[in-house]
Structures are given as structure tokens and as C-alpha cells.
Amino acid sequence: MALYELFSHPVERSYRAGLCSKAALFLLLAAALTYIPPLLVAFRSHGFWLKRSSYEEQPTVRFQHQVLLVALLGPESDGFLAWSTFPAFNRLQGDRLRVPLVSTREEDRNQDGKTDMLHFKLELPLQSTEHVLGVQLILTFSYRLHRMATLVMQSMAFLQSSFPVPGSQLYVNGDLRLQQKQPLSCGGLDARYNISVINGTSPFAYDYDLTHIVAAYQERNVTTVLNDPNPIWLVGRAADAPFVINAIIRYPVEVISYQPGFWEMVKFAWVQYVSILLIFLWVFERIKIFVFQNQVVTTIPVTVTPRGDLCKEHLS
Amino acid sequence: QTDATPAVTTEGLNSTEAALATFGTFPSTRPPGTPRAPGPSSGPRPTPVTDVAVLCVCDLSPAQCDINCCCDPDCSSVDFSVFSACSVPVVTGDSQFCSQKAVIYSLNFTANPPQRVFELVDQINPSIFCIHITNYKPALSFINPEVPDENNFDTLMKTSDGFTLNAESYVSFTTKLDIPTAAKYEYGVPLQTSDSFLRFPSSLTSSLCTDNNPAAFLVNQAVKCTRKINLEQCEEIEALSMAFYSSPEILRVPDSRKKVPITVQSIVIQSLNKTLTRREDTDVLQPTLVNAGHFSLCVNVVLEVKYSLTYTDAGEVTKADLSFVLGTVSSVVVPLQQKFEIHFLQENTQPVPLSGNPGYVVGLPLAAGFQPHKGSGIIQTTNRYGQLTILHSTTEQDCLALEGVRTPVLFGYTMQSGCKLRLTGALPCQLVAQKVKSLLxxxxxxxxxxxxxxxxxxxxxxxxxxxxxxxxxxxxxxxxLPGALVIEVKWTKYGSLLNPQAKIVNVTANLISSSFPEANSGNERTILISTAVTFVDVSAPAEAGFRAPPAINARLPFNFFFPFV
Structure with a gap:
């Protein structure tokens, strides 16, 4: 009758030696070589500590209904026309003030509670002798992110476009993109830039200067920009027709980079460390078994058996 | 002859390097025109297409010896004696094979005069990934191109990736547009007239009018575009005359003989100061140039054209009506803006346009009206776009000069407009306040x-x-003195989540006024008077709902614990 191996179990064997023996020293060395090199390997192969990570989120953007418009006119008329939603700015303009008709609509296409795009239309009435050659337009937005850090920011879309031929309409269709100079933090409230882009309460001309507005805005680490590579100028304005700015500004899903928190960093480091450690553990287990089995270091081998008297015999 | 040799050598060296540099691509390319011998595929590798002993890529001038081309059959031994090196030293077959025939050309400079050495060897490829046996022989060479014939011509034409020009686009528009199958108009099909199609001017790439745009069946359009005209020639410009729009005869159905004449329903004359008067008769008027002193005017210029076509459900056009706004044009309003409109009406119907059904549609005007006395119904003006209006910004910008220019409040669009009020000391407050109030x-x-x-x-x-x-x-x-009018419309979403309907729940009109600024005499002040409309969505946000959590419905038999209970 043929015999088959139906069951097996390993037999544990202990090796005994003094604490100051060679064997103890070897074990200490082996332990050090097992646990420290994986750390070095993981660290030297880069990316051990996760310093920057990214996630996707569609921001909650609302148009704040603040507009600052400068329309640059052709040489036959004097300079430019301007208008804004700020009373002080309008007061400063004097005769250059020209009140347009503005109509805007924010649309939530997928009904998820976050607006997806802004339809902005501005009709600037012009005299038949006035010709618009260039446009500078600032629209302000409130911009919020929620998923990691709560970012609350007031940002702007700056549109500047000009053309050598007098236009009748400017068509812009672009994205409001987030620009980060540094990663966001992973939690908490970030309201550093929850300050208005244009100080609408100020009576001073300095606060409405475009260079000053843009300079102050660019100081920020997190900004939004209007990304439209090709604004379209339509020429051929009728004498009594207004100049029309037709803008569609979309609020796309953004990839936001952030600084991971402590536990996220530790988690990723742990994953890397342990996966290398497993190999070292296996290798040094083999080495230790070899060393003790072949008595490279002197120890007293003991086979652990359930019988207590044998143990006692060796203990003595 | 020996004196000339060094010169040839220096020149030859350069060409040798160049030839060697490009040599790597050589073995896989077959010289064009060499027919591929199908041959019996007997061996482990395909039989070579060309004989390496005969192949010579540097033989570029026929019936003349090429310098340093050792394989050129035109070169004699005298020519070889003046060569400095062989520009193509090795000619091999496909180098991917483990062994292939190779011809090595070299020059024996030790002999006097130098001789060409020709060696035909079997070259062994040392690479371990060389091809020993090929079981797919066509993979190693270019396949023969498809020869166009009547069967595959169309498919070959489609794959062509150059500029395509087809004859159809240059001949008349109508020949391309005719639809042979249907004897009726379908949505979006251009409306045909006796000679071509109904023209509906439209702007293209700029705001200027393009006249050759066809009007499409059942597509309602309203277009504003600009005409750059010379006022002196206004009598000759076709697009300014009524006849240009009223003379075509629309075909009842495509490609038929039955024509529907366009009848002029109304003519409204706009004077120079923009007052409108309706003419009783509908005779066709021609634009005429009137010289009034220094400046010239053009009267009866087409400013607005409104087509209204009646169709049957069988896709026939039964009636075509046209109404005009003709105007007097001076050089001040040149370039001129024209307005074109076309809309389609179903026969025997009287459409009542709605701003939504039931909820408001974004971009359509708000319906509004008065209640003349308690208990009666609402009275609305017939013009949908005139029921709830706000001030429209104009070129003059002066509030006191501004009159009657209004813009409708469209659902969903927040708007802002305004005008400038120039105050001098002479103006009494009560009068200004009254005027501004009526303006707002x-x-x-x-x-x-x-x-x-x-x-x-x-x-x-x-x-x-x-x-x-x-x-x-x-x-x-x-x-x-009123300074601003703010109309706030609160609306909510109503009905199912999938198809929410907009419902207006509250409207407030807020007139903001401040005390009249005490202007010093002679000191002018400018005040901005503005109107704003805001739409506020007050509907509670839709919240994610969950069904009732699942309950475990596993009961033990009632006498399971019988001895204990």
C-alpha cells in the first residue's frame, strides 16, 4: 500500500547562548542589516516622502458681477472709454464714462449645484465716429474649493484684446483656469486671497489702475487666468450699432496640487518601506538559519518538545 | 595622369563618408522599377529579389564611369586605377537574415596600377536575433501597390490625403442642393426660387452682410448685419432696394413649376429722427438720393426685412409674406445696419408664443401685466418683449435726452444698464426727480x-x-433723487428633479434714491443713473436621498427555544 504525506508541521528548534556571545552579536547585526537598509533603499530611490500630490475637483465659481471695462478707441477720437461697476471709478472717469448694457447668465449644465459656465454680453454704445481697436476687461469671481483644503478666493479674469481694424464684436470662449505657484495645504481653511481684486470702496485712482490691479494680483500664489488662445474680432460695425463683447467663460474641472498631510505621507512611506523590508526579512531569515544550523556561531541547539523534563535538563 | 590623382582622392574621401553614413538604410530598399520575382518559396528564407552581384547604387550616370563607384559596370580597369576608395564597399542582401550573399568591393593599391577587387561572399550575421527561417515572407519587403481599376477607384480616392477639388462646388449652388427623392421641403433644406434659392442675408466672419446665404425651411432666424455703402450710389445698390427682397418667387415644393409669389404686406417708413409711419399702399419703392443742401440723403432704403412663410404639413410653402421698414439714411448712419427676420407659420394655425411651458425658458422675456381693477384679469401688451423692460444704454448717454429706448428683461439674464445725468445749478430738483423716475x-x-x-x-x-x-x-x-432701480426676481425650480421648471415666486422693484446734491451754480455734476435686474435661484438644493436601509428578515421558528422560554 502506497503511503502519502497527509499532514506535516514544522518543528521549532531553539539555539541558546549567552547575551554577550558571538551569536547574540550576530543576531544584533543581522537585525540591523535587515531593518535599516530597506529604509536607505527606499529613500535613495526617491519619492519616499510624498511631498506633492494632486486631485481633481470642479471649483465652485460665482461671477461677482463686478466689471471693469476699458475700450481703447481709434486715433480720431480721444483715447478710450471706460466703465465699471464701482461708483468711485465711474466718478473718476468724467467724460470718458460710457455706460453699457450688460447681461450675464451663469449656467449649471449638469444640475449638480455648481455653475459650469458664464455667458457675458456687454453692449457698449458708440458714436458713429468712435471705433474700438482694443478692449481691456476685468471680471471678478469668487472661487471655492472644498475637497482637501477649503480654498476661498476672490479672483479675476483679465481679458485684453486688440486688433488693428476697428471691431464690431469681440467673441471670447475660454476657460477660467487655476494657476498655482505652490501646492495648497491638505486641510483647513485657506482664505489668504479672500480679498477683493479691486478695492471698490476706495476713492483713489491708484486702486483702479490696471497696472496696479494686475501687479497686486500676480503677487498671489494662487490665481485664476482666462485661457482663451484666440479671441475673435468681428469687424464691420454699423454706425449706430454698439460694440459688443460676447464672452463665454467655462469653469472646468481642475487638477489641484496639494501638500499631503502627515498620515498620507507616512502611509506612502510605510508602503514603500515594508515592500522592500519583506525581501530583506526573507534573505536574512535564510542567512540566520544557515548560520545557526551549521554552527557558524557557537550555540546550544534545543528541539522544543512538549515534554517538560527535557527542557529542565537543558536549563540546568 | 598621376598628377591628377591627389585631387581626386580628397574629393573622394568626402563622398565616401557620405555614402557610408547613408549605407545603413540601403539593404532594405529595393531600387524602384525592379519587379519582384515571386519565385518558388522553397528555402527557409525568401529568394533575394535582386542579385547583389549586379546591384549598384552609386552608378548614377549611365554610360559613364562614376568616380569611386567600384561596382559601376561602365568603369574600366583604367578608371579603377585612379579611384581613391570604394564609395560603396559592401553590397548585401537583407541584413536581418542569419546568412546572406554579400559583395565586397575594394581597391588593391599594392598592385601597380591599382586594381579593383571583387569578392562574392556569404556573410554571417552574428546577431542572436537574426532571421533563420521566415514563415511570413511578404513581411520583409514592400507589397505591390494596388493598381486602380473601376472596382477599387472610389475607395482609393477616399484615402487620398491631399487637397481635393471637385467640380460640383464651382457650378451653380442649386444643382448641388437638389434632393431628387422628396417632392417636399424638409427641415433645413434651402428654399428654392425660380432661378436659385431664397437669399437671406447673414453675417459671415465679420458683421458685414453676406447676401448669398440661402434661407432654410422651418429655420426661424433673426439676423442683424452691417452694409458698407457709398451714399452717393445708394440707388444702384441692390441690397438697399425693396425689389431685391420681394421679387423672387419661391417654389412651392422643390424642383416644381408652381411658384409662390412674395407679397408685400406692410411698409413702415422710418424718418431721419427715427419716427415710424405706416404706409397705406404696398407699392415697391426704390431708394432715391436726395441732395439737401450740403449733405445728401437716401430715402426708402431697406432697414428691416421680415419674411413670414406659411407652410403645410406636407412640406409645401403656400404663402410668403414680407414686411419692410424703409428709412431715410444720412451719412451719419453709414455703415448701415440691416435687420432680417424669417419665420415659418403652419397653415391654419394661430400660434401664441409662450415664454415657457410651463416653466420659463432661459432667454425668453418675462410675461407681465396690470390689473386694471380688483377682480379682473391681467392685461398684457401684445408685444412680448415690451411687457417688462428696463432702461437701455444709448450712445448719447444723457438721461434727460433719453427717450423710450428700453430693453426687455429676459429670464435668467442678470442685466445692468444706465445713463448719465448732468446736473447744473439751474435744474429744479422736483423736475429732475420726476423725469428720472419716469425714465427708470x-x-x-x-x-x-x-x-x-x-x-x-x-x-x-x-x-x-x-x-x-x-x-x-x-x-x-x-x-x-432716484439713482437706481434694482429689480430682483426670485425663482425656484419646480417639479421633478429630472426636468425642473422655473417658477417665479417673488419680484421686488427697489427704487433707491438719495438726497438731491446741492450743486453750486455753474458747477456741473454728473450722476450715474442705473438699472439692474438680478435673478436669484431660491430653490433648496437637491439632496441625495437614500432608500430605507435593508432589514434582516430571518426569523427563527417560534418554538426554537421552547424549553427555555
Whole structure:
């Protein structure tokens, strides 16, 4: 009758030696070589500590209904026309003030509670002798992110476009993109830039200067920009027709980079460390078994058996 | 002869390097024109297409010896003696094979005169990934191109990736557009006339009008475009005359003989100061140039064209009506803006346009009206776009000169407009305040707004009353000058989540006024008067709902614990 191996179990064997023996020293060395090199390997192969990570989120953007418009006119008329939603700015303009008709609509296409795009239309009435050659337009937005850090920011879309031929309409269709100079933090409230882009309460001309507005805005680490590579100028304005700015500004899903928190960093480091450690553990287990089995270091081998008297015999 | 040798050598060296540099690509390319011998595929590798002993890539001038080309059959031994090196030293077959025939050309400079050495060897490829046996022989060479014939011509034409020009696009537009199958118009099909198609001017790449745009069946359009004209020649410009729009005859169905004449229904004359008068007759008028002193005017110029076509459900055009706005044009309004409109009406129907059914549609005007006395229904003006209006910014910008230019409040669009009020010391406050107030409210500001786009005028109780608020700053006793009118429309989503309908729940009109600024005499001040409309969505956000959590419905038999219970 043929015999088959139906069951097996390993037999544990202990090796005994003094604490100051060679064997103890070897074990200490082996332990050090097992646990420290994986750390070095993981660290030297880069990316051990996760310093920057990214996630996707569609921001909650609302148009704040603040507009600052400068329309640059052709040489036959004097300079430019301007208008804004700020009373002080309008007061400063004097005769250059020209009140347009503005109509805007924010649309939530997928009904998820976050607006997806802004339809902005501005009709600037012009005299038949006035010709618009260039446009500078600032629209302000409130911009919020929620998923990691709560970012609350007031940002702007700056549109500047000009053309050598007098236009009748400017068509812009672009994205409001987030620009980060540094990663966001992973939690908490970030309201550093929850300050208005244009100080609408100020009576001073300095606060409405475009260079000053843009300079102050660019100081920020997190900004939004209007990304439209090709604004379209339509020429051929009728004498009594207004100049029309037709803008569609979309609020796309953004990839936001952030600084991971402590536990996220530790988690990723742990994953890397342990996966290398497993190999070292296996290798040094083999080495230790070899060393003790072949008595490279002197120890007293003991086979652990359930019988207590044998143990006692060796203990003595 | 020996004196000339060094010169050839230096030149030859350069060409050798060049030839060697490009040598790597050589073995895989077959010289064009060499027919591929199909041959019996007997061996482990395909039989070579070309004989390496004969192949010579540097033989570029026929019947003449190429310098340093050792394989050129035109070169004699005398020519070889002046060569400095072989530009193509090795000619091999496919180098991917483990062994292939190779011809090595070299020059024996030790002999006097130098001789060409020709060696035919079997070259062994040392690479371990060389091809020993090929079981797919066509993979190693280019396949023969498809020869165009009547079967595959069309498919070959489609794959062509150059500029394509087809004859059809240059001949008349109509030949391309005819639809042979249907004897009826379908949606979007150009409307045909006896000679070509109904022209509907439209702007293209700029705001200037393009006349050759066809009007499409059942596509309602309204277009504004600009004409750059020379006023002196206004009599000759076709696009300014009525006849240009009223003369075509629309075909009843495509490609038929039956024609539907365009009948002029009304002509409205716009004078130079923009007052409108309706003409009794509908005779065709021609633009005429009138010289009035220094400046010239052109009368009876087409400013607005409105087509209204009646169709049957069988896709036939049965009636074509046309109404014009003709105007007097001076050089001030050149370039000229023209307005074109076309809309289609089904036969035997009287359409009542709605602003939504039931909820308001974004971009359509708010329905509003008055209640003349308690208990009666709502009275609305017939013009949908004139029921609730706000001030429109104009070129003049002067509030006191501004008259009657209004813009409708469209659902969903927040708007802002305004004008400038120039105050001098001479103007009495009461008068200015009165004037500004009437300007802000406009003629006949309504009392009620329809909650839905399709609200009926007789359902009085449904209508939303407008709350009028007067907000004033500063002292009460002084004369108040209104500065702004803010209309706030609160609306909510109504009905199912999938198809929410907009319903207006509250409308407030807030007139903000401040005390009249005490202007010093002679000191002019400019005040901005503005109107704003805001739409506020007050609907509670839709929240994610969950069904009832699952319950475990596993019961033990009632006598399971019988001895204990």
C-alpha cells in the first residue's frame, strides 16, 4: 500500500547562548542589516516622502458681477472709454464714462449645484465716429474649493484684446483656469486671497489702475487666468450699432496640487518601506538559519518538545 | 595622369563618408522599377529579389564611369586605377537574415596600377536575433501597390490625403442642393426660387452682410448685419432696394413649376429722427438720393426685412409674406445696419408664443401685466418683449435726452444698464426727480409677473405681484433723487428633479434714491443713473436621498427555544 504525506508541521528548534556571545552579536547585526537598509533603499530611490500630490475637483465659481471695462478707441477720437461697476471709478472717469448694457447668465449644465459656465454680453454704445481697436476687461469671481483644503478666493479674469481694424464684436470662449505657484495645504481653511481684486470702496485712482490691479494680483500664489488662445474680432460695425463683447467663460474641472498631510505621507512611506523590508526579512531569515544550523556561531541547539523534563535538563 | 590623382582622392574621401553614413538604410530598399520575382518559396528564407552581384547604387550616370563607384559596370580597369576608395564597399542582401550573399568591393593599391577587387561572399550575421527561417515572407519587403481599376477607384480616392477639388462646388449652388427623392421641403433644406434659392442675408466672419446665404425651411432666424455703402450710389445698390427682397418667387415644393409669389404686406417708413409711419399702399419703392443742401440723403432704403412663410404639413410653402421698414439714411448712419427676420407659420394655425411651458425658458422675456381693477384679469401688451423692460444704454448717454429706448428683461439674464445725468445749478430738483423716475420705470411698468411662462391672464391669483420698495438715504425732508432701480426676481425650480421648471415666486422693484446734491451754480455734476435686474435661484438644493436601509428578515421558528422560554 502506497503511503502519502497527509499532514506535516514544522518543528521549532531553539539555539541558546549567552547575551554577550558571538551569536547574540550576530543576531544584533543581522537585525540591523535587515531593518535599516530597506529604509536607505527606499529613500535613495526617491519619492519616499510624498511631498506633492494632486486631485481633481470642479471649483465652485460665482461671477461677482463686478466689471471693469476699458475700450481703447481709434486715433480720431480721444483715447478710450471706460466703465465699471464701482461708483468711485465711474466718478473718476468724467467724460470718458460710457455706460453699457450688460447681461450675464451663469449656467449649471449638469444640475449638480455648481455653475459650469458664464455667458457675458456687454453692449457698449458708440458714436458713429468712435471705433474700438482694443478692449481691456476685468471680471471678478469668487472661487471655492472644498475637497482637501477649503480654498476661498476672490479672483479675476483679465481679458485684453486688440486688433488693428476697428471691431464690431469681440467673441471670447475660454476657460477660467487655476494657476498655482505652490501646492495648497491638505486641510483647513485657506482664505489668504479672500480679498477683493479691486478695492471698490476706495476713492483713489491708484486702486483702479490696471497696472496696479494686475501687479497686486500676480503677487498671489494662487490665481485664476482666462485661457482663451484666440479671441475673435468681428469687424464691420454699423454706425449706430454698439460694440459688443460676447464672452463665454467655462469653469472646468481642475487638477489641484496639494501638500499631503502627515498620515498620507507616512502611509506612502510605510508602503514603500515594508515592500522592500519583506525581501530583506526573507534573505536574512535564510542567512540566520544557515548560520545557526551549521554552527557558524557557537550555540546550544534545543528541539522544543512538549515534554517538560527535557527542557529542565537543558536549563540546568 | 598621376598628377591628377591627389585631387581626386580628397574629393573622394568626402563622398565616401557620405555614402557610408547613408549605407545603413540601403539593404532594405529595393531600387524602384525592379519587379519582384515571386519565385518558388522553397528555402527557409525568401529568394533575394535582386542579385547583389549586379546591384549598384552609386552608378548614377549611365554610360559613364562614376568616380569611386567600384561596382559601376561602365568603369574600366583604367578608371579603377585612379579611384581613391570604394564609395560603396559592401553590397548585401537583407541584413536581418542569419546568412546572406554579400559583395565586397575594394581597391588593391599594392598592385601597380591599382586594381579593383571583387569578392562574392556569404556573410554571417552574428546577431542572436537574426532571421533563420521566415514563415511570413511578404513581411520583409514592400507589397505591390494596388493598381486602380473601376472596382477599387472610389475607395482609393477616399484615402487620398491631399487637397481635393471637385467640380460640383464651382457650378451653380442649386444643382448641388437638389434632393431628387422628396417632392417636399424638409427641415433645413434651402428654399428654392425660380432661378436659385431664397437669399437671406447673414453675417459671415465679420458683421458685414453676406447676401448669398440661402434661407432654410422651418429655420426661424433673426439676423442683424452691417452694409458698407457709398451714399452717393445708394440707388444702384441692390441690397438697399425693396425689389431685391420681394421679387423672387419661391417654389412651392422643390424642383416644381408652381411658384409662390412674395407679397408685400406692410411698409413702415422710418424718418431721419427715427419716427415710424405706416404706409397705406404696398407699392415697391426704390431708394432715391436726395441732395439737401450740403449733405445728401437716401430715402426708402431697406432697414428691416421680415419674411413670414406659411407652410403645410406636407412640406409645401403656400404663402410668403414680407414686411419692410424703409428709412431715410444720412451719412451719419453709414455703415448701415440691416435687420432680417424669417419665420415659418403652419397653415391654419394661430400660434401664441409662450415664454415657457410651463416653466420659463432661459432667454425668453418675462410675461407681465396690470390689473386694471380688483377682480379682473391681467392685461398684457401684445408685444412680448415690451411687457417688462428696463432702461437701455444709448450712445448719447444723457438721461434727460433719453427717450423710450428700453430693453426687455429676459429670464435668467442678470442685466445692468444706465445713463448719465448732468446736473447744473439751474435744474429744479422736483423736475429732475420726476423725469428720472419716469425714465427708470418706463412707460407702463407692470404690477404683476406671470409665475410660469404659460400663465393665463385670467388666472389672476396665480400671478406674482411686484413689490415696490422705495429706499432712500440721508434726510427725509430734502428732495429725493432716484439713482437706481434694482429689480430682483426670485425663482425656484419646480417639479421633478429630472426636468425642473422655473417658477417665479417673488419680484421686488427697489427704487433707491438719495438726497438731491446741492450743486453750486455753474458747477456741473454728473450722476450715474442705473438699472439692474438680478435673478436669484431660491430653490433648496437637491439632496441625495437614500432608500430605507435593508432589514434582516430571518426569523427563527417560534418554538426554537421552547424549553427555555
Amino acid at each position: 420705470w418706463g412707460q407702463g411698468f407692470p404690477d404683476y409677473v406671470a409665475p410660469f411662462g404659460n400663465s393665463q391672464a385670467q388666472d389672476m391669483l396665480d400671478w406674482v405681484p411686484i413689490h415696490f420698495i422705495t429706499q432712500s438715504f440721508n434726510r427725509k425732508d430734502s428732495c429725493q
